[in-house]
Amino acid sequence: MAGSGRGRGRAAFTFNIEAIGFTKGAALPDVACTPPPPFPSTDNKPVPLKTGEDEDYMLALKQDLRGTMKKMPYFLAVEEDREVIERYSKKYQDSEKEHAAWTPDWRRLPREVKPKKKTKKAGAKPKKTKSSEPKSNLDVLKKIEELEKKDDEEEKSEDEKDQTKDKEGEDDEEAEEPEEYDEEEHEEENDYISSYFEDGDDFGAGSDDNMDEATY
Amino acid sequence: MTQAEIKLCSLLLQEHFGEIVEKIGTYLIRTGTQPLRMIVNDTGLLLDQVKKALCVLIQHNLVTYQLQKRGFVEYEAQCKRILRILRYPRYIYTAKTLYNDTGELIVEELLLNGKMTMSAVVRKVADRLTETMEDGKTMDYADVSNTFVRLADTHFVQRCPLVPEIPESPDAPPPPAPTLVINEKDMYVVPRLNLVGKGKRRRSCDEEDNGEHKAKKQKQDGESSEPPPDDGIYWQVNIDRFHQHFRDQGIVSAVANRMDQTSSEIVRTMLRMSEVTTSSGAPYTQPLSSNEIFRSLPAGYNIVKQVLDQYLTLLADDPLEFVGKSGDSGGGMYTVSILCGHLPAPAFPGPFGSRCARIFRLLLRKKHLEQKQVEDFAMIPAKEAKDMLYKMLSENFVSLQEIPKTPDHAPSRTFYLYTVNVPSSARMLLHRCYKSVANLMERRQYETKENKRLLEKSQRVEAILASMQATGAEDTQLQEIEEMITAPERQQLETLKRNVNKIDASENQVDETIFVLESFIESTVRRP
Numbered sequence: 110m111a112g113s114g115r116g117r118g119r120a121a122f123t124f125n126i127e128a129i130g131f132t133k134g135a136a137l138p139d140v141a142c143t144p145p146p147p148f149p150s151t152d153n154k155p156v157p158l159k160t161g162e163d164e165d166y167m168l169a170l171k172q173d174l175r176g177t178m179k180k181m182p183y184f185l186a187v188e189e190d191r192e193v194i195e196r197y198s199k200k201y202q203d204s205e206k207e208h209a210a211w212t213p214d215w216r217r218l219p220r221e222v223k224p225k226k227k228t229k230k231a232g233a234k235p236k237k238t239k240s241s242e243p244k245s246n247l248d249v250l251k252k253i254e255e256l257e258k259k260d261d262e263e264e265k266s267e268d269e270k271d272q273t274k275d276k277e278g279e280d281d282e283e284a285e286e287p288e289e290y291d292e293e294e295h296e297e298e299n300d301y302i303s304s305y306f307e308d309g310d311d312f313g314a315g316s317d318d319n320m321d322e323a324t325y
Numbered sequence: 326m327t328q329a330e331i332k333l334c335s336l337l338l339q340e341h342f343g344e345i346v347e348k349i350g351t352y353l354i355r356t357g358t359q360p361l362r363m364i365v366n367d368t369g370l371l372l373d374q375v376k377k378a379l380c381v382l383i384q385h386n387l388v389t390y391q392l393q394k395r396g397f398v399e400y401e402a403q404c405k406r407i408l409r410i411l412r413y414p415r416y417i418y419t420a421k422t423l424y425n426d427t428g429e430l431i432v433e434e435l436l437l438n439g440k441m442t443m444s445a446v447v448r449k450v451a452d453r454l455t456e457t458m459e460d461g462k463t464m465d466y467a468d469v470s471n472t473f474v475r476l477a478d479t480h481f482v483q484r485c486p487l488v489p490e491i492p493e494s495p496d497a498p499p500p501p502a503p504t505l506v507i508n509e510k511d512m513y514v515v516p517r518l519n520l521v522g523k524g525k526r527r528r529s530c531d532e533e534d535n536g537e538h539k540a541k542k543q544k545q546d547g548e549s550s551e552p553p554p555d556d557g558i559y560w561q562v563n564i565d566r567f568h569q570h571f572r573d574q575g576i577v578s579a580v581a582n583r584m585d586q587t588s589s590e591i592v593r594t595m596l597r598m599s600e601v602t603t604s605s606g607a608p609y610t611q612p613l614s615s616n617e618i619f620r621s622l623p624a625g626y627n628i629v630k631q632v633l634d635q636y637l638t639l640l641a642d643d644p645l646e647f648v649g650k651s652g653d654s655g656g657g658m659y660t661v662s663i664l665c666g667h668l669p670a671p672a673f674p675g676p677f678g679s680r681c682a683r684i685f686r687l688l689l690r691k692k693h694l695e696q697k698q699v700e701d702f703a704m705i706p707a708k709e710a711k712d713m714l715y716k717m718l719s720e721n722f723v724s725l726q727e728i729p730k731t732p733d734h735a736p737s738r739t740f741y742l743y744t745v746n747v748p749s750s751a752r753m754l755l756h757r758c759y760k761s762v763a764n765l766m767e768r769r770q771y772e773t774k775e776n777k778r779l780l781e782k783s784q785r786v787e788a789i790l791a792s793m794q795a796t797g798a799e800d801t802q803l804q805e806i807e808e809m810i811t812a813p814e815r816q817q818l819e820t821l822k823r824n825v826n827k828i829d830a831s832e833n834q835v836d837e838t839i840f841v842l843e844s845f846i847e848s849t850v851r852r853p
Contacts, residue, residue: 159834163418168830170414177437178341183381185345185374213380214559219390219398221361222376222383 182211326354326404329759334407336766338387341410345370346378353388353402360397385439386561409564411762411836416567420481427472430454432481432562440485440559443473480566485559572844573597588636681713685722685745693726693742714743722750748849755842762835769828776821783818786810 178184215223326334331354339347352368353359359367365375379400382388387407390400413436421429430450435441441449447469454464476482573596581589684703688694694702700710717723728740773780786809793803810818 160830164830164833166421167414167418167833168826170417171829171833174413174417174433174437175340181437183342183346183385183439185343185378185381187344213384217559218380218383219392221398222379224373224376 327756327759329756329763330404330408331355333759333763333766334404336763336770337407337410340766340770342378342381345374346381349375349378350382350387350402350407353400354404354407358391358399358401360399364400406564408759408839411832412840414833415571415836416562416564419567419570420476423481424472424476427454427469428476431469431473431476435482435560435562440561442559443470446560447473477560480563482560483563483566485561487558568840568844571840575841591636681717684710684713685717688723688743688745689747693744695740695742699743718743721753748846751842751846751849755839755846758835758839758842762832762839765828765832765835769825769832772821772824772828776817779814779817780821782814783810 331351334354335347335351338350342350348368348370349364352364356363356367361375361379364379365372368375370378379388382402383390386403388400388402390398392398416436417429417433420432424431427450430453431446434446434449447466450469451464451466454469458464473482573593576596577589577593580592684699684705687699687703691702696711696714699714700707703710705713714723718725723743723745726742726744727734728742729735730738730740786806790803790806793806
């Protein structure tokens with residue numbers, strides 16, 4: 110009874126299938142098992158584009174507009190990473206950025222949006238943070254370490270001052286100073302002389318030897 | 326905001342304003358109104374970058390801010406306004422057709438800069454025009470000012486809301502954000518300036534400050550040493566007015582298609598007369614008497630009054646109801662109905678084919694039809710009709726209406742009627758349009774990126790050529806330089822250019838469809 114329909118092995122619908130147009134016994138279209146393809150083939154060609162003087166002019170306008178907007182001061186580009194190699198042609202391309210500065214009418218904008226001038230205060234801040242560190246450590250040994258570190262860090266803090274200045278956004282176009290020369294100072298914070306241990310020729314080659322591998 | 330709209334907005338912002346602005350704009354669209362702190366936290370950008378980007382967005386009217394009661398400021402993105410960036414070329418072109426090059430440049434400058442003072446606009450436009458003129462001739466400021474005034478009179482440009490006069494009290498600190506106000510009446514009042522000058526050389530401007538909203542003088546570092554006389558009075562493009570204009574154009578061309586040129590001219594005249602008096606959202610224009618129409622017809626059309634009356638009656642009787650008769654005083658009052666001129670039917674044939682379009686139009690007209698009736702009326706073989714109907718059903722362009730014969734709703738004894746739900750199909754089409762523009766833009770950017778190296782090379786070669794020509798090089802040298810780009814590369818460049826042009830043109834055209842659909846949806850929503 111309940112399964113009598115299924116028992117016969119044929120699908121039976123609850124309504125008269127002729128009502129939607131399938132004749133009895135005709136094959137039903139396949140069930141869709143996969144999502145439709147992203148680029149289905151269209152038999153119908155799309156309506157051709159309108160062409161004419163108006164459209165050509167608008168096309169030219171659109172492309173001009175795009176180009177012009179890229180050069181406006183409103184176009185905020187993400188700063189590219191510092192270039193490893195300075196290119197000769199850069200010299201001739203930077204002239205575009207000269208007329209970059211645009212100041213909005215501050216009266217019309219909320220006060221918080223106005224960037225505050227921080228050039229002079231930036232110097233004080235990192236110095237404060239650096240100088241507060243030794244106060245937190247009471248241990249004598251640690252104090253000696255701190256004193257040692259301070260010598261290193263005074264040079265470091267100058268770099269950081271410059272970096273924060275740059276980051277404040279006023280000098281977006283200036284390249285940040287490279288940090289490469291810091292690395293030598295940071296390499297070793299212990300007493301070993303860096304040139305003491307010379308990597309021999311077979312430093313890396315030794316591991317290729319099969320003999321040392323465990324032979325179980 | 327649908328996903329497609331958000332994607333399109335972010336693509337537009339990125340293309341025109343850069344990635345930082347794009348990130349912030351997208352974030353604001355997605356999350357709604359936010360204060361500054363939240364924006365900085367959630368986008369992960371530096372505070373200064375966020376500030377700059379917000380300045381840019383506010384300047385271009387893409388983001389608005391509001392001072393909340395608790396004293397902090399919240400920012401909101403205007404998604405619709407961002408989508409209008411697609412339409413900028415159309416606005417500029419319309420200004421060109423109406424007001425020549427001067428008008429075109431004025432609108433272009435205003436669109437590029439968001440808002441500007443009148444004196445700044447006049448100066449820039451005069452300079453630009455002078456550059457294109459022959460040597461020795463300069464563009465007078467007065468011409469530019471005149472065009473500007475005309476634009477303001479026809480409401481194509483409008484004043485931005487102003488900073489109100491706050492009585493300076495030394496105790497109370499100024500509010501964190503100004504609340505801008507604008508009086509309806511003042512929106513198109515042009516400050517009485519007497520800008521004397523020509524392009525390039527700027528002579529001193531005589532000042533006659535407009536007494537109404539005197540802005541405080543501000544120290545401007547940069548170009549001008551003294552503040553301009555209309556300082557603080559900014560102008561922006563009135564987008565709604567342009568839309569009204571496009572709508573009128575659409576109606577006129579629809580009438581011209583149905584009837585003849587003369588009747589379209591009549592409708593155009595009627596629309597022009599009520600341009601300024603009709604607000605942008607009204608479904609009908611103000612009633613105009615036929616006498617007025619007769620007087621305002623352009624001089625070239627010498628039709629007699631009776632003929633005009635006949636035309637008007639004809640238009641009024643037309644089933645599409647462009648023109649309605651609303652009274653008899655003054656020889657008959659007529660209004661133009663702004664709504665019905667646009668139906669989504671023309672946009673339809675594309676994805677499905679013209680036969681589907683036939684079925685669709687049939688359903689629109691007859692409202693509800695059974696499967697069998699569809700086949701009969703559309704004269705399409707049953708199998709095809711079935712197929713198309715189901716395709717459209719799966720895309721939700723048509724829907725089924727059940728009418729049960731028996732109270733138990735048995736499917737075998739129920740009528741199933743196909744029907745078209747116009748507003749929802751319009752919305753769906755609109756959504757598809759947004760998606761297609763976004764796809765087009767992505768494809769264009771991809772193409773450009775793929776060929777970036779080649780493009781840069783060709784730009785360099787052109788620059789070299791130009792500089793060599795300026796210094797007077799010989800032909801052989803020029804030839805050599807040109808040969809730096811090989812023939813297959815040239816071919817590639819050609820193909821690229823053609824593709825990019827095609828994609829751009831398609832974007833423009835899809836935007837026209839977007840406009841029609843949007844105004845249609847707006848009108849159906851607003852109908853009382």
